[in-house]
Amino acid sequence: MITFLKNTIKATVLLTTVWQLSGCQNFLDEINDSAITQENYFRNADQAQSAVDGIYDFLRSSFQNRDGFGEAPWTSMELLVGHATTLGQSTYNTSMISHSASAIDPVFRSVWANLYKGIATANLSIEKIPAVEMDESRKQNLLGQAHFLRAFYYYHLVRLYGNIPLITEAVNATSPQLYPEQAPVKDVYDQIVADLTFAEASGLPNTDQTGRISQGAVKALLSSVYLTMAGYPLNLGESHYQLAADKAKELLDTGWYTLFDDYYALHDRAHKNQQELIFQAQFGSTLATNRIISMITPENIGVSKLSEEQGALMPRNEFVQSYDEGDKRIEEKEFFFTEYLARDGASVKKFGQYALYKYWMEEAAGPNGDANSDINWTFFRLPEVMLIYAEASNEINGPTREAWEQLKVIRDRAEINTPAVETFSKDSFREAVWQERYHELCFENKAYFDIQRTHRVFDLKSGKFVDAFSFQNESGTTFSEQYLLWPIPQNERDTNTKLVQNKNW
Known part of the structure; x- marks a missing residue:
């Protein structure tokens, strides 16, 4: 029995207590009703809403959960890149910088467990909500949210762990999926795209300032997924660069989002879920402290x-x-x-x-x-979509004026000059966009995934991008192929012998 499922079932988490259900309360209010079970739930629209609201909880626990010495998934993903250091007492944080971590390190286990709990909760909602008697448009909206969140969790799992169990049905103590085998990476991505395609057609609002999923979030995530599929490890190339460019442009052309005039708006209370902030994990005084x-x-x-x-x-x-x-x-x-x-x-x-x-x-x-x-944690904001379009479009057509303008707008806000479009080659424009991702999206958990999909790292001294596996970064570490993926947590492999460990772990 897989540890993440065994523990959830024992606590009836897979049944519903994992939801942190919000009932008819405000979306940001948490409750934990351990009396709820599959047998007596999903009877009306409010219960369906509560179940879906509960899936969002894992946006916090999967990325911002914290141990005693400042250890958190977001720090681990950043420290692996080599552009930051740590002053704290955590040996785990130090091992991320030096690439000397162990498969038993807690961050590998906690991210895996929390993402799969989120998926399990989404699976149950997707299975049960269709039978609930309720307004059909509201039902489709809730299902769209659930499909998006399942896709979002799988998107992180497949990039972090590679071949992973692909579970799309609700699981109980007698399910054969208690001991699942790993699915190929391509199958996981196909499921992610299928979920997002469903979500895109589900009637979600264009934007949402409460923190729930919107059409904007769906399109932003799809553009990111297509860009990743174009690069390593799938290397689907031009077809998926085109898909990424098309989806990013589709969102940009709507005009739903605009850049802040002031960078401070990125991290204050007044501007949560607004303007350029497309998708965030929610924190609040009645919800959770970040x-x-x-x-x-x-x-x-x-x-x-x-x-x-x-x-x-x-x-x-x-x-x-x-x-x-x-x-x-x-x-x-x-x-x-x-x-x-x-x-x-x-x-x-x-x-x-x-x-x-x-x-x-x-x-x-x-x-x-x-x-x-109670600062929110941002997953997607407008500049990333602009840069996705610029990068993907360049791969197909070279540096067009439209792609160049996306780069220029971001740099204009930073009050720095952008060389004329005519001065760029395809290769130099690609690196200019990559560099802007490092600078504009710094410490937003983008750089590690960029290394995975490009196999290139940013040499801070030269301002160039170099082979990831031969360059010693500023922390004195050379990125190894081992660290392209995280290890399958050892406790999971101890429980489920079908799980095959990633290379060199």
Whole structure:
């Protein structure tokens, strides 16, 4: 019996308690009703809504769950790239930087377990909701949300672990899927595309400012999936670059999203789920606290109202210095900062290095803060879709003016010049877009996946992209093929002998 299913079944999580169901309450309010079972649930529209709302819980636990020393999935994915360091006490974080982790490390286990719990919850909703008597348009909307979230969880699982069990039906203690075999990567991607195609046709709203899934989120995710399928490991090439470009352009042409004028809007309370923020995991005072501020604050520096300052992830100076001269994003209190008022507001604490202002929430951690870090975690925002279009279009047609304009708009906001479109070759434009992904989307869990799909890494000193497997990065680590994938968690393999470990783990 697979550990993630065994544990969920024992706790009746697969049945429903995993849902953290919100019932008729606000979408951001959590409850945990352990009396609910498959037999007495899914009887009306409100229960169906509650079940789907519960699938969202794993957006938080899968990526922002936190252990005692600043360990979290988002830090692991960033530290593997080599453009950040850690000041904290976590040996696990240190092992991510040096690529010396073990298959028993907790982050590999927690991400696997939480993503599969989310999938199990989605499967149950997809199976049960069609039989619920309710308004048909609302039913299709709920099913669209469930299909999207299942696709989103599988998209992360297949990129992180490669060949994985592909489970699309609700599982109970007698199911043969308790001991599933791994499916080929292509099969998983086909299922992801099928789920997103369903979601796109399900009547979701164009945009949504409550944090639920929208048409915009579906199209953004589809464009990302197609771009990934075009590269490693599937290498489907031109056909999927075309699909990525078409889907990204489809979204861009709607005008549903616009860039913020001020970078601070990326991480304050007033602008959650708005404007350029296409899809976010929700945090709130009645829902869950996001401890990311503790993780990005220099260790015990004395500036945060939060109870801990861990220095779990600190951008390397070389990374910040790789931006163009005059780039607004590296000005103090734009994407990074180097000093801040002491906790009592009486003096200024200098860090001696860069920290991520991109995730700093003044309302929570400043001298007048309320010590409630409820910053959302962003999965997709408009600049990524713009860059997906620019990259994919370039692969098909070379550097067209329309693709160049997407790059230029992002750089215009950063107040830096973009060379004329005529100066670019296909190769140089590709690298310009890749570099913009590193700079604009920095520390948003994009760089690791970019390395996977391109097998190229960003040399901070030269500003060029080089072979991933022969370059020693600023952390002194050479990326190895082993780290293209995470290990199948050892406890899962101990339970299910059908699971084959990834190469070199």
